[in-house]
Amino acid sequence: MTDAPPIIQLDHVSKIYGGVRAVDDVSLSVAHGTFLAIIGPSGCGKSTTIRLINRLIEHDEGSIRISGEEIRSFREETLRRRMGYVIQSGGLFPHWTVERNIATVPVLLGWKPERIRDRVTELLALLQLDANRFRKAYPHRLSGGQQQRVGIARALAADPDVLLMDEPFSALDPITRNALQASLARIHKETGKTIVFVTHDMDEALRLATQVAVMDRGHIVQLGTPRELLHAPANDFVRGFLGAEDRGLRLLAIETAASRMRPVNGLAAETPAIAAGSDLRQALSEMLATGQHALRVEEAGRVVGELYLDDLVRL
Amino acid sequence: MRILRGPLPWLLLLLVVATVGMPATKPLFHAMFPALDRPMYEQDSFTALMLAHLWLAGVASLVATIVGVALGIFVTRPAGAEFRGMVETVAAMGQTFPPVAVLAIAVPVMGFGESPALIALALYGLLPIVRNTITGIETVPADTREAALGIGMSRFQMLARIELPLAAPIIVAGIRTSVIVNVGTAAIASTVGAKTLGSPIILGLSGSNTAYVLQGAILLALLAILLDVAFERLAMWLGGWRRPA
Amino acid sequence: MTEVGRKRLSANRVLLLLLTVGAVSIASLAFVSHARNRLVSGKPVGFIQAAQLAHTAPVTLLAAGVLLLLAPFLFPARAGRWLSLLGSGLTLGGLGWVAGAAAIGLALTGSPSARTSLGAGFWIAAVMALLAAGDAAQRLRLPLSLIWLTALLMLGPFVLLLGLGELNQLSILKEFATRHDVFMAALLRHILLVAGALIPTVLLGIPLGVAAWRRESVRRIAFPILNVVQTIPSIALFGLLIAPLSSLSDAIPLLPRLGISGVGVAPAIIALVLYSMLPVVRNTTEGLAGVPATVQEAARGMGLTRRQSFWRVEIPLALPVILAGLRITAVQAVGLAAVSALIGAGGLGAIMFDGLFANALDLVLLGALPVIFLAVLVDLIFRVATGLTARWSA
Structure with a gap:
């Protein structure tokens, strides 16, 4: 090729x-x-x-x-x-x-x-x-x-x-x-x-x-x-x-939640969830809106990981 | 039968009946104009006059259409673009010339008879067709053209499939103007030696025979109205894609 | 090739065509034709022979004109086009002068009843010169006010030659000289016919147009009727009016004494008015409908009453369109008035048809050329007026 x-x-x-x-x-x-x-x-x-x-x-x-x-x-x-x-x-x-x-x-x-x-x-x-x-x-x-x-x-x-x-x-x-x-x-x-x-x-x-x-x-x-x-x-x-x-926000927009999440580590079931395919900008927006510094990441209805505010700012 | 709806077929029938049956109305004209010895024009049959009229106006319009559309296409191509200004000026100026004067001038330049009349009618009839062809092609939006070329049409394919179909309603409006003017001017062409529906009118006017005038005028008016209605139908059909479904 | 180079070449292609057609027709067709009297047909006189008869001055003028016409080949800028414009005026004058001088030369040798008329070669060359002027004016993008200047430039030399009597031996002018009074009366009658048709048209047509704009029902009735009238050929309409009008004048003895009968001026004016209505009514309605709704809203919003808004906003904004309708009507009426000669209304058409019926070709021209000239003049006057109103109402 x-x-x-x-x-x-x-x-x-x-x-x-x-x-x-x-x-x-x-x-x-x-x-x-x-x-x-x-x-x-x-x-x-x-x-x-x-x-x-x-x-x-x-x-x-x-x-x-x-x-x-x-x-x-x-x-x-x-x-x-x-x-x-x-x-x-x-x-x-x-x-x-x-x-x-x-x-x-x-x-x-x-x-x-x-x-x-x-x-x-x-x-x-x-x-x-x-x-x-x-x-x-x-x-x-x-x-x-x-x-x-x-x-x-x-x-x-x-x-x-x-x-x-x-x-x-x-x-x-x-x-x-x-x-x-x-x-x-x-x-x-x-x-x-x-x-x-x-x-x-x-x-x-x-x-x-x-x-x-x-x-x-x-x-x-x-x-x-x-x-x-x-x-x-x-x-x-x-x-x-x-x-x-906006550069920082745009940086978040080109990466998915799945790419930055860490393994499941027992976040409470009432913690807001986000789809694995969502971009990090949406994740940040969700955190700001709900006042949480962590989200559960879901794929096909199953929790596949956890995403923390720290994960977003890590370059 | 959609074609049977509307006035078109009935007008056509009326025209044919009036043309062929005109001699049968002799008693009627006799009663209307008792003072006249000959209340019915009989030098030529009305059918022959109608056909001669249609021939003269038809050939002139056909030539005008072919040449006019070709000229309009030529000056809207890159190769002919420099002639466009002149062609537009001539078309605009020429249309202010009264058709009857153009017809009369044909005689000193080309002589009496049918062919000078034909040439004068064709030349004059050219003007609205050239003008409308140019306008019609001009109204095709630039992005439609760009899409046509960009998608892989050749310039000829773009002309035949996009530009001309989109310009058709406007071009046909020009042809309609041309044909209606030609039908009227062809009647006056009987003063320069062509046999047309104008012949009984002119003879009647010069000989104070109002019956002749009426016979010619009725057929001539019917013919013009029929053609106008026919073009109206054609224009509706061509612009069909514009209509809300 | 650079953009500028291409443009220069393209300016030349149009001019090249016009010059070629002009030159070929001058070389191959009769420039003037000469007949011993008005009954026999003329013998063609070529350009070379005409030029020999005409001597130096006219030929020099023509040569100068043609040389100036070539200016765009040398100077591609505006200067070249202005020179070309001047050149076409001089060429036209030169053509006329050569023809006129040749006619004088031919008259010296022939009998007094001999006639020299303009030939196809002259006509075609003259048209080419006019087209060259039109092309130059178009490329110069002259404003409307300067179009008058162009017209003057084109006709000036001709008028001068006429005034000097240099063209008097041409048959059309001989014809004019013998029929001076008839011609003037016909011209006046023609203008009166047109004016007599236009005044009632304006008085009836504009209010009808306003009514049609206001009411759908008026529109639905008026336009189909006016459309049909406009479709009927003029000669047929004249003919159709004869019978009812003559029976009317037979029935009411007062009418013939007022000049109203089946033939003559009355049916001519009635038919002209009927024809003239459509463009005026249609353009009045369209002009008013074309006034943007936002403008009307703004006028009302500023506190103008409906009536004030109509006179101060709608009518001024619609005026250019209404005037355009009047222009179409007026130009059309000039031609229709010529046809009305067939029903005894007189005018220039009478001279033209007399010529056609008597096979007198110069007479035909004497009638037809002024009709064309009048139509172009009327068109020009209305265009300038429309341009002016469009400027102040814009």
């Missing part, structure tokens, strides 16, 4: 608009199955970068390779059909039903009708959309969150190697966004797709991504796991972007 070329590889890539280097000497290597979040303030070049990958914008310098092959060696359409693409507004085709929207790429690829039908059914289920209700509906009848679910289903339809997502959830309300983030995390886990995800929301990036690239003025300022970023921000810009005051 280690010999296989990275699925996406950018080498010294630049894009210049009228003398301004919107993307400046970016190098990036994305291994198979990675969930990469590109994050930065508006105008930092993050959206341009993902458009360079599917050639909606052509890069001016450097090289971009997909599974080792230069992207310009493909026809544009062939390249893009290998990559799902999701944009902020969903971009659903308003004159087509949900089914026809999801089937866009399979139709372009000439799949058989039965196969397309089955695939649509499968994807509606994956995105938790009721097939009976939504299959024949037109996009304008759908809520923003439902539209975005269809957008993701459409991007996944032909089983692409890579999913490119440009701020897909930033126009949604917090509750809907939370639900879609959970769905995306589940899909990433189930399908193992490589995902490149542009966002300006640090919590979103830390929650979903396995790798985070922080961009500023066309450069990648830091690339690392969420944990690496939080523990060792490369400079003040990254530190500022992580939120100077």
